[in-house]
Amino acid sequence: MTDNSLPILTYSEENYLKAIFHLSEEGKKSVSTNDISGEMKNRPASVSDMLRKLGEKKVIEYRKYYGVHITEDGKKLALQTIRKHRLWEVFLVEKLNFSWDEVHEVADELEHIKSRILIQRLDEYLGFPKFDPHGDPIPDEYGDVRSRPRLPLSEIEVNGTGQIVAVKDSSASFLRYLDKVGAYIGARIKVLDKVEFDGSIEILVDNKKTIFMSKDVVNNILIMQ
Amino acid sequence: MTDNSLPILTYSEENYLKAIFHLSEEGKKSVSTNDISGEMKNRPASVSDMLRKLGEKKVIEYRKYYGVHITEDGKKLALQTIRKHRLWEVFLVEKLNFSWDEVHEVADELEHIKSRILIQRLDEYLGFPKFDPHGDPIPDEYGDVRSRPRLPLSEIEVNGTGQIVAVKDSSASFLRYLDKVGAYIGARIKVLDKVEFDGSIEILVDNKKTIFMSKDVVNNILIMQ
DNA sequence: TTTAGATATTAGGCATGTCTAAAAAATAAT
DNA sequence: ATTATTTTTTAGACATGCCTAATATCTAAA
Ligand SMILES: [Mn+2]
Ligand SMILES: [Mn+2]
Ligand SMILES: [Mn+2]
Ligand SMILES: [Mn+2]
Numbered sequence: 001m002t003d004n005s006l007p008i009l010t011y012s013e014e015n016y017l018k019a020i021f022h023l024s025e026e027g028k029k030s031v032s033t034n035d036i037s038g039e040m041k042n043r044p045a046s047v048s049d050m051l052r053k054l055g056e057k058k059v060i061e062y063r064k065y066y067g068v069h070i071t072e073d074g075k076k077l078a079l080q081t082i083r084k085h086r087l088w089e090v091f092l093v094e095k096l097n098f099s100w101d102e103v104h105e106v107a108d109e110l111e112h113i114k115s116r117i118l119i120q121r122l123d124e125y126l127g128f129p130k131f132d133p134h135g136d137p138i139p140d141e142y143g144d145v146r147s148r149p150r151l152p153l154s155e156i157e158v159n160g161t162g163q164i165v166a167v168k169d170s171s172a173s174f175l176r177y178l179d180k181v182g183a184y185i186g187a188r189i190k191v192l193d194k195v196e197f198d199g200s201i202e203i204l205v206d207n208k209k210t211i212f213m214s215k216d217v218v219n220n221i222l223i224m225q
Numbered sequence: 226m227t228d229n230s231l232p233i234l235t236y237s238e239e240n241y242l243k244a245i246f247h248l249s250e251e252g253k254k255s256v257s258t259n260d261i262s263g264e265m266k267n268r269p270a271s272v273s274d275m276l277r278k279l280g281e282k283k284v285i286e287y288r289k290y291y292g293v294h295i296t297e298d299g300k301k302l303a304l305q306t307i308r309k310h311r312l313w314e315v316f317l318v319e320k321l322n323f324s325w326d327e328v329h330e331v332a333d334e335l336e337h338i339k340s341r342i343l344i345q346r347l348d349e350y351l352g353f354p355k356f357d358p359h360g361d362p363i364p365d366e367y368g369d370v371r372s373r374p375r376l377p378l379s380e381i382e383v384n385g386t387g388q389i390v391a392v393k394d395s396s397a398s399f400l401r402y403l404d405k406v407g408a409y410i411g412a413r414i415k416v417l418d419k420v421e422f423d424g425s426i427e428i429l430v431d432n433k434k435t436i437f438m439s440k441d442v443v444n445n446i447l448i449m450q
Numbered sequence: 451t452t453t454a455g456a457t458a459t460t461a462g463g464c465a466t467g468t469c470t471a472a473a474a475a476a477t478a479a480t
Numbered sequence: 481a482t483t484a485t486t487t488t489t490t491a492g493a494c495a496t497g498c499c500t501a502a503t504a505t506c507t508a509a510a
Contacts, residue, residue: 012467033488046468048489053466065475065488096346106340115331121321237497258458271498273459278496290458290505452510459504466496474489480482 006073007057011112014081016040016050017059020070021078030067079143085111086132087122093133094126100133101175134175135166135185135222153189153213153221154199161190162223169220181211183221231298232282236337239306241265241275242284245295246303255292304368310336311357312347318358319351325358326400359400360391360410360447378414378438378446379424386415387448394445406436408446 009017019039023031033051037044055062059074070078088110092098098106120141123129130146131137137147150165164187167174178184182205192210193202199215213221234242244264248256258276262269280287284299295303313335317323323331345366348354355371356362362372375390389412392399403409407430417435418427424440438446 010466034486042467043469044488045470045490049467052489092343096343096350098342098346102342106338106343109338109340110335113331113334115334117323117327118317118321118331121323125321235496259456267497268499269458270460270500274497277459292458454509455507457504457506459502461502462500464497464499466498467494468496469494470492472489472491474487476487477485479484 006077007059009057009059009077013050013054013057013059014077014112015108016047016054017070017074017078018081018085020054020060020068021075021082024070030069032067076143079139079145081111083139083141083143084113084119086136086138087119087126087129089132089134090126090129090138091122094129099175099179101170101172101179103133104170104172131166131185133185134170135164148224150222150224152219153191153201153203153223154215154218156191156223156225158191158194160225161188162225163188164221165224166222167220168222174217174220177217178221181213182209183211189223231302232284234282234284234302238275238279238282238284239302239337240333241272241279242295242299242303243306243310245279245285245293246300246307249295255294257292261293301368304364304370306336308364308366308368309338309344311361311363312344312351312354314357314359315351315354315363316347319354324400324404325395326397326404328358329395329397356391356410358410359395360389373449375447375449377444378416378426378428378448379440379443381416381448381450383416383419385450386413387450388413389446390449391447392445393447399442399445402442403446406438407434408436414448 016036019036020031023035023039033044033047036047036051040047051060051062051068054060054074055068058071059077060068060070062068085107088107089100089103092103092106093100129138137145139145148165152168153164156162164183164185166185167178183189187205188207190204190207191201192204195201199218200213201218202210202212204210241261244261245256248260248264258269258272261272261276265272276285276287276293279285279299280293283296284302285293285295287293310332313332314325314328317328317331318325354363362370364370373390377393378389381387389408389410391410392403408414412430413432415429415432416426417429420426424443425438426443427435427437429435
């Protein structure tokens with residue numbers, strides 16, 4: 001069974017489905033209308049309308065007033081969009097010299113281009129990358145994701161070591177901060193000190209540089225040990 | 226005066242404007258609703274609706290029942306879309322190994338991606354190409370086009386020589402035919418014989434190969450002498 | 451110059467996707 | 481267990497973009 005039977009989605013439906021997929025990944029329970037509204041930066045009323053349509057297309061299970069669950073078909077479609085988004089991000093950074101804080105908006109448009117062959121060729125051209133510029137895994141054509149185990153920097157003990165493999169927040173301001181302090185994907189880190197009072201920490205990067213980071217920062221850096 | 230004051234167009238408006246621009250290039254006179262309807266493969270009623278909107282945005286001059294003329298602003302916007310279309314075509318052929326008959330549909334989607342920096346970087350990455358895979362000139366950022374003088378192969382005299390620089394028809398079937406017979410952009414040709422009866426001709430390609438071509442083909446190949 | 455045929459526009463409808471305001475249902479508080 | 485609050489849905493509206501059917505206008509023929 002290939003994805004021949006999957007419904008065709010509009011740009012907007014793809015965006016909603018991607019948002020629902022991401023929200024589903026975080027907390028396990030069902031995703032609420034307000035959560036989606038927040039993610040999509042629109043009104044709950046608009047979300048209710050869309051949920052009905054996505055329910056009819058069987059990409060989500062929708063029980064009025066009780067939030068939604070994404071279906072297997074929905075997951076497949078969301079992962080295809082995410083695959084495209086992340087491949088385009090790699091292209092923008094690797095080939096067009098975008099910095100990692102500039103790619104998100106453009107990839108959010110490019111991810112909707114429909115051609116299947118385009119994505120296959122792009123993937124090949126990029127050398128079948130497994131991770132995007134933010135360290136997030138790129139699903140394969142069938143939606144399979146080889147994710148690596150990772151945990152927030154905040155959970156590493158003092159004297160613990162690891163490698164920065166991804167960021168939770170991909171906002172331009174956060175990424176530019178990381179550039180500034182020299183915390184890049186792949187950097188080896190060691191936790192030197194943790195301040196219990198405010199959740200801030202002190203880390204050593206690449207055995208060279210000491211950085212102080214606030215709780216907000218520490219929660220958004222993901223480490224592989 | 227940059228294009229700061231140009232209106233923002235929707236995808237659909239961009240497609241109409243591009244069609245109107247291309248139709249304007251052919252015959253000099255005004256473009257009719259039916260012409261546009263034919264080009265856009267939709268109904269004249271839809272065109273009338275759109276012409277009103279494009280008129281309000283001042284990208285065309287619209288007098289009811291008398292067709293439209295594109296304005297200077299309209300030309301600038303159309304050329305920006307055409308620039309994007311042709312740059313993406315170059316990318317698909319040069320970098321992703323698409324053949325020249327496969328690129329049109331995909332470029333028709335990619336041409337609407339909005340990021341200005343994306344196109345600048347793409348242009349740079351491709352080495353500032355001046356022509357697309359079909360030999361059509363790529364406008365610069367300001368809409369300036371360095372087109373080369375060219376005329377249909379049908380107008381070359383017997384024993385006349387020249388070089389294939391573009392094709393008028395970019396349909397997949399025509400382009401695949403050209404691939405089959407070995408008539409590519411850049412090929413040097415010499416007209417060996419012309420049959421007045423049916424408009425067919427015999428040409429020598431690269432001093433090596435003789436090809437017979439029908440009138441339909443000959444009208445759609447453009448030559449620089 | 452009147453008329454027939456071609457061309458173009460409007461009227462009204464439908465689908466998508468958004469909004470505000472009002473109503474309904476679920477959840478939290480008393 | 482009832483009330484208050486929050487969450488969610490519906491009703492009605494608007495913009496875009498397409499359609500068919502009816503009407504208006506232009507143009508070419510008689
Ligand atoms: Mn998107
Ligand atoms: Mn990313
Ligand atoms: Mn297009
Ligand atoms: Mn082309």
